[in-house]
Every structure is written in structure tokens, then in C-alpha cells.
Amino acid sequence: MGAVTDSVKGFGVTFSHLFRKVVTTDYPFEQPKTAPRYHGRHILNRHPDGLEKCIGCELCAWACPADAIYVQGGDNTDEQRFSPGERYASVYQINYARCIFCGLCIEACPTRSLTMSNEYELARDNRRDLIFTKEQLLAPLLPGMEHPPHPMRLGDSEKDYYVGALTNPGTSAGAERAPWSQQHTADGSGSAGELS
Amino acid sequence: MGIEEKLPSGVLLTTVERLVNWSRKSSTWGATFGLACCAIEMMAAGAPHYDLGRWGMEVFRASPRQADLMIVAGRVSQKMAPVLRQIYDQMSEPKWVLSMGVCASSGGMFNNYAIVQGVDHVVPVDMYLPGCPPRPEMLIDAILKLREKILYQPLGAGGRRMLEARAAAGKLPAVAPGAMPSSYRSDKAKRVEWEQAVKEGREEQLRIEKWMEAQRHLQGGGRW
Numbered sequence: 001m002g003a004v005t006d007s008v009k010g011f012g013v014t015f016s017h018l019f020r021k022v023v024t025t026d027y028p029f030e031q032p033k034t035a036p037r038y039h040g041r042h043i044l045n046r047h048p049d050g051l052e053k054c055i056g057c058e059l060c061a062w063a064c065p066a067d068a069i070y071v072q073g074g075d076n077t078d079e080q081r082f083s084p085g086e087r088y089a090s091v092y093q094i095n096y097a098r099c100i101f102c103g104l105c106i107e108a109c110p111t112r113s114l115t116m117s118n119e120y121e122l123a124r125d126n127r128r129d130l131i132f133t134k135e136q137l138l139a140p141l142l143p144g145m146e147h148p149p150h151p152m153r154l155g156d157s158e159k160d161y162y163v164g165a166l167t168n169p170g171t172s173a174g175a176e177r178a179p180w181s182q183q184h185t186a187d188g189s190g191s192a193g194e195l196s
Numbered sequence: 197m198g199i200e201e202k203l204p205s206g207v208l209l210t211t212v213e214r215l216v217n218w219s220r221k222s223s224t225w226g227a228t229f230g231l232a233c234c235a236i237e238m239m240a241a242g243a244p245h246y247d248l249g250r251w252g253m254e255v256f257r258a259s260p261r262q263a264d265l266m267i268v269a270g271r272v273s274q275k276m277a278p279v280l281r282q283i284y285d286q287m288s289e290p291k292w293v294l295s296m297g298v299c300a301s302s303g304g305m306f307n308n309y310a311i312v313q314g315v316d317h318v319v320p321v322d323m324y325l326p327g328c329p330p331r332p333e334m335l336i337d338a339i340l341k342l343r344e345k346i347l348y349q350p351l352g353a354g355g356r357r358m359l360e361a362r363a364a365a366g367k368l369p370a371v372a373p374g375a376m377p378s379s380y381r382s383d384k385a386k387r388v389e390w391e392q393a394v395k396e397g398r399e400e401q402l403r404i405e406k407w408m409e410a411q412r413h414l415q416g417g418g419r420w
Contacts, residue, residue, distance in 0.1 A: 024245060025245060027333050028336065098304055100298055100304060119404075125341070139404055
């Protein structure tokens with residue numbers, strides 16, 4: 001008797017699984033939300049007027065344990081200004097075939113120029129395409145931004161940029177000026193472009 | 197790759213090519229080549245939560261004779277390299293290699309004497325997948341890109357000639373097969389946007405823009 005019920009019991013367990021909720025995610029059609037601080041593809045941020053935040057100090061390259069970042073600094077002049085202050089990154093490359101997404105570069109960055117997004121679909125079919133250049137890493141120009149080189153619009157010296165940076169958002173891609181940030185003010189007080 | 201190499205060119209038409217490639221890309225069985233932590237993510241991708249069985253490849257063959265796709269998951273040491281090559285040689289044609297994770301792709305953070313600096317020194321690689329380790333979605337994305345590449349790969353010498361002729365005439369699509377992220381490819385509206393962005397050369401900016409739009413903390417003046 002026991003032997004018969006026990007053998008049927010086993011099928012019962014299998015059968016009951018038919019009515020359980022499916023746990024499989026529908027990945028390419030429905031992208032699951034990552035953790036908010038998931039370490040993904042990098043972004044090189046801009047100041048709200050479009051100037052680059054990167055000052056070409058190479059601290060990210062020094063911090064990188066995998067030697068994935070290559071930075072070459074260049075001097076800003078009054079005619080050719082890419083970032084507030086003395087220097088900018090004339091060449092900036094991240095080799096995603098080496099990058100381990102540890103985030104040490106983000107911690108090292110003194111101007112919060114380099115941050116990470118949650119993007120992760122990075123597979124390519126050759127190693128050359130995995131080296132992201134500055135053009136690919138730079139944040140897009142949002143409304144109110146101007147393509148550098150151009151003179152400093154938000155103050156007389158770089159100090160005006162950095163002192164105001166405390167009120168900048170964490171992923172400060174100048175996103176406070178973005179069209180989508182205007183529509184949904186959570187408490188009404190968060191007006192756009194507080195910096196200027 | 198096989199019999200099609202011996203056929204005269206022009207016999208195999210594009211539709212036949214597409215049919216053969218369709219049958220090849222469907223249900224590519226993987227050879228287990230888990231070498232390190234990436235293998236854990238590879239197993240996770242095969243498990244029910246991500247379920248590679250949706251593309252008919254939940255089965256990882258321990259025998260290379262039954263495998264089409266070698267997923268090199270993890271760092272390849274100098275000692276493992278000849279083994280890797282032998283497994284690859286034992287796989288039957290057509291076969292593909294996916295190098296999973298930065299260690300397999302380029303040596304990653306292990307730039308030292310013990311690790312092969314990229315598995316492409318040993319075997320030809322069809323898809324490089326960065327990440328340390330890549331999450332299962334990244335692996336699925338790489339596999340889908342590889343499947344798309346297989347679907348459009350030329351068949352035999354004649355197919356290659358036809359492809360070259362198309363490239364010379366400038367009739368190739370703007371987005372190369374296997375270059376579009378899977379979440380964009382599977383969504384019609386996003387796909388059109390991506391194709392447009394590639395023509396303007398700003399597809400990476402589009403990606404950042406899309407991401408920023410989805411971030412709650414960037415809305416309302418950048419405060420939570």
C-alpha cells in the first residue's frame with residue numbers, strides 16, 4: 001500500500017509544479033531592472049553648459065587594477081576650451097575587453113566626471129570595437145548645452161563650477177536640464193537648473 | 197565549411213543560404229568549457245530563471261563531438277591552452293567560439309605570465325563578451341548577437357563572393373549583424389531608433405540617453 005502511494009506522490013510533486021508561477025525572466029523582450037548601483041558601462045559627464053567635467057588628471061587610469069583606461073591630457077586655452085580649468089582629456093579610452101567594472105575609477109575621479117550607467121549589453125565580435133573612445137563615452141548634449149570648445153559660461157573661473165557642484169545630481173550628466181526631468185518634479189521644489 | 201565549399205558558386209542562392217543558416221543558428225549546443233567564476237554565471241543562464249532552453253540550448257555537451265558552440269568561460273592558463281585547442285579541434289564543423297568574460301577576451305586584470313592574453317591567441321573567436329563576470333543577461337545578449345551573426349554569415353566561397361559584391365555596391369545594412377544590443381533588436385521602436393542613430397554615428401549617446409530617461413533619481417531636478 002505504502003509503496004503505491006509513495007510512487008504516486010512523486011508524480012504529484014511534478015504535477016503541482018505545472019500550476020506554479022513561471023520564474024523565467026523574459027530578458028531580451030523585457031529588460032529586468034538592475035540594482036540601482038549596478039556597475040555598468042561608463043559615462044563621461046558634462047557641466048550644465050556642455051563643458052566636459054574631465055580634467056585629464058589620469059587618476060582613473062592610475063586606480064584601474066586592469067589597466068583598462070588610457071588618458072592623455074591636453075592644455076585648455078582661451079580659444080580652445082573643453083573643460084573649466086587648465087587641462088582636459090584630449091584622448092580618453094576605456095578598453096572593455098579589460099575592464100572588470102570594479103568602480104575604482106569612479107571613486108578616484110575628483111570631479112565626478114566619470115560615473116557608471118547600468119547598461120551592460122556590450123558584447124562585440126572584435127576587440128577593436130570594445131575599446132570605447134571619448135566620443136562614445138561622453139554624455140549626449142542636452143537642451144541648453146553647447147558643444148565644446150567654448151568659453152566658461154557658468155562663472156569666471158573653474159572654482160565657480162566646482163563650488164556649485166555640490167548641488168549637482170549624483171549622475172550629473174547635466175541631467176537636471178533634461179526634458180524628462182522637468183515633467184516629473186517629485187515635490188514641486190526641484191526646479192531645473194538650480195546651478196545657473 | 198563542409199559540402200558547400202565544393203559546390204560551384206551561384207548554385208546556392210541567398211534563400212538556401214538563409215535556410216541553412218537558420219537551421220544552424222537554432223539550437224546551438226554549447227560545449228562546457230567553464231574555467232572560472234564566469235562558469236557560475238553560465239550555469240545560471242542555463243537554469244530556469246534565465247533559461248537558455250528558450251533558444252534550445254539549455255543542454256551543455258560534455259562531449260565536443262555533439263557541440264556547436266564553445267563558451268570559453270573564464271581565464272585560460274598557459275597550461276589549459278593546449279587542452280582548449282584540442283577540445284576545439286574535436287568539435288565538428290560548423291563551430292563557433294564565444295569568449296565569455298574579460299579574462300577570456302583579453303586576459304582581463306590578469307596581465308601576467310600564467311594567463312593567455314585573450315583566447316583568440318589559441319582559437320578563432322566569434323563573439324567577445326566583456327564583464328567580470330558578465331551577468332546572465334549579458335551572456336544571453338552575446339548569444340543572441342552570435343545567432344544573428346550566424347544567420348547572416350556567407351555560405352561557402354560563392355557566398356563570400358556575393359557578400360563582397362554586396363559590400364562593394366554599398367548594399368549592406370547600416371547595422372552590421374551582431375552589433376545591435378538585444379533589447380534594442382527585440383523592440384521594434386527602439387530598433388528603428390538605433391538604426392537611425394548608427395547612421396548618425398551616435399548610437400552610444402542614444403544608449404546613455406535611454407538610460408538616463410529611465411533613472412528615477414535624475415528626475416525632479418536630480419533629487420530623490
